[in-house]
Amino acid sequence: MATSEELHKRRVEAVARGVGSTIPAYVDRAGGGTITDVDGREWIDFAAGIAVTNVGNSAPRVVEAVRAQVERFTHTCFMVAPYESYVAVCEQLNALTPGGFEKRSALFNSGAEAVENAVKIARHATGRPAVVVFDHAYHGRTNLTMALTAKNMPYKHRFGPFAGEVYRVPMSYPLRDGGLDGATAAARSIEMIEKQVGAENVAALLIEPIQGEGGFVVPAQGFLPALREWATAAGVVFVADEIQTGFCRTGDWFACEHEGVQPDLITLAKGIAGGLPLAAVTGRADLMDAVHVGGLGGTYGGNPIACAAALASMETMRELDLAAAARRIGAVMGERLRVIAAGDPRVAEVRGRGAMLAMEIVVPGTLTPDPAATAAISAACHAAGLLTLTCGTYGNVLRFLPPLVISDDELGRGLDILAAAFG
Numbered sequence: 143m144a145t146s147e148e149l150h151k152r153r154v155e156a157v158a159r160g161v162g163s164t165i166p167a168y169v170d171r172a173g174g175g176t177i178t179d180v181d182g183r184e185w186i187d188f189a190a191g192i193a194v195t196n197v198g199n200s201a202p203r204v205v206e207a208v209r210a211q212v213e214r215f216t217h218t219c220f221m222v223a224p225y226e227s228y229v230a231v232c233e234q235l236n237a238l239t240p241g242g243f244e245k246r247s248a249l250f251n252s253g254a255e256a257v258e259n260a261v262k263i264a265r266h267a268t269g270r271p272a273v274v275v276f277d278h279a280y281h282g283r284t285n286l287t288m289a290l291t292a293k294n295m296p297y298k299h300r301f302g303p304f305a306g307e308v309y310r311v312p313m314s315y316p317l318r319d320g321g322l323d324g325a326t327a328a329a330r331s332i333e334m335i336e337k338q339v340g341a342e343n344v345a346a347l348l349i350e351p352i353q354g355e356g357g358f359v360v361p362a363q364g365f366l367p368a369l370r371e372w373a374t375a376a377g378v379v380f381v382a383d384e385i386q387t388g389f390c391r392t393g394d395w396f397a398c399e400h401e402g403v404q405p406d407l408i409t410l411a412k413g414i415a416g417g418l419p420l421a422a423v424t425g426r427a428d429l430m431d432a433v434h435v436g437g438l439g440g441t442y443g444g445n446p447i448a449c450a451a452a453l454a455s456m457e458t459m460r461e462l463d464l465a466a467a468a469r470r471i472g473a474v475m476g477e478r479l480r481v482i483a484a485g486d487p488r489v490a491e492v493r494g495r496g497a498m499l500a501m502e503i504v505v506p507g508t509l510t511p512d513p514a515a516t517a518a519i520s521a522a523c524h525a526a527g528l529l530t531l532t533c534g535t536y537g538n539v540l541r542f543l544p545p546l547v548i549s550d551d552e553l554g555r556g557l558d559i560l561a562a563a564f565g
């Protein structure tokens with residue numbers, strides 16, 4: 143087998159430079175809470191493929207379901223010749239997502255595509271043009287979703303012009319907004335919408351209940367419920383982007399449940415199918431069904447292999463109670479992170495929920511972001527066998543997203559490596 147170094151040489155000659163990788167090691171296999179490269183080096187996985195393999199890599203039920211489906215048929219296109227698993231995934235999403243009202247779902251390939259479709263549906267249903275998003279938001283890399291995403295480098299830089307009718311308002315970011323309470327932070331955002339956009343022009347308010355790429359920003363309590371209430375009164379479609387937070391990651395099936403918020407539409411992807419590409423928009427039947435027949439779709443959306451994997455993943459989450467596992471991981475990890483933070487003035491805050499935790503790194507005694515220290519700590523983790531990711535508008539957030547099936551031993555060893563990386 144080729145070595146990671148050999149593969150890297152081939153990659154440089156074959157793969158476009160614009161596609162980066164966190165570690166220069168090439169994967170041979172991955173399972174539970176570890177990734178092993180072609181040279182036999184092992185990493186404890188605190189990334190889960192960016193919050194995707196919540197059920198673990200090659201989860202037994204997923205493997206079995208995928209194998210069985212590949213043998214039956216690989217693709218007919220749901221828009222041409224439909225099949226049961228697509229319908230079954232939609233039934234499950236309608237039942238699992240918050241809100242007791244009647245729902246419908248539509249399936250797509252990627253998170254960005256789900257977000258694009260949520261905007262299409264909200265615009266079509268309301269007849270309004272504007273979409274409101276937040277500081278530090280991340281919603282994807284397609285043209286519309288780049289416009290919805292806040293951060294320039296690396297996502298948007300020189301890729302414009304961007305889609306119009308996108309308006310950005312302040313997020314609740316307790317560490318950096320002086321600890322505004324949720325209601326006050328929401329009132330600030332709402333006033334900006336009303337004065338600068340006009341509520342009656344707004345089709346959708348789109349928000350990550352805990353921001354992902356933007357830095358695992360957890361809004362102050364009451365922020366999401368206040369926005370939800372305003373959206374209802376203003377006839378604005380409240381869209382929760384649960385692409386990173388969904389499927390047990392935060393200790394509930396969906397992060398919105400924590401404050402009892404019921405979105406009109408939810409965008410889903412990542413954790414839905416154990417690593418196979420699948421995404422969805424789920425929401426109120428009247429909004430979803432407003433769109434004319436043929437108005438939504440795509441060649442591969444709801445591919446039968448991805449649907450089989452999704453059904454097996456959701457079954458695994460139920461069977462192993464991965465929401466409870468996420469809470470347990472969060473308790474263990476949170477305690478260790480707070481010990482590290484107490485002994486290191488570079489850690490301004492430990493935050494997150496369930497198995498979606500982060501540390502924001504600053505110049506001691508200030509709130510000045512320190513992306514260099516963040517990168518150095520992350521690199522030390524990689525060198526010692528722990529796969530960590532960074533995020534944040536300022537590149538100064540270390541984030542931890544282990545698979546929810548990680549063993550206690552792997553979790554403990556990972557946290558030991560992390561503690562050592564802080565020195």
Ligand code: PLZ
Pocket residue numbers: 192252253254255257280281282283350354355383384385386411412
């Ligand atoms: N919405 C909340 O987290 C994807 C991006 C990785 P796709 N986040 C990982 C990268 O650098 O490209 C994401 C998200 C939220 C939407 C998306 C987009 O999902 O499946 O990557 O299109």
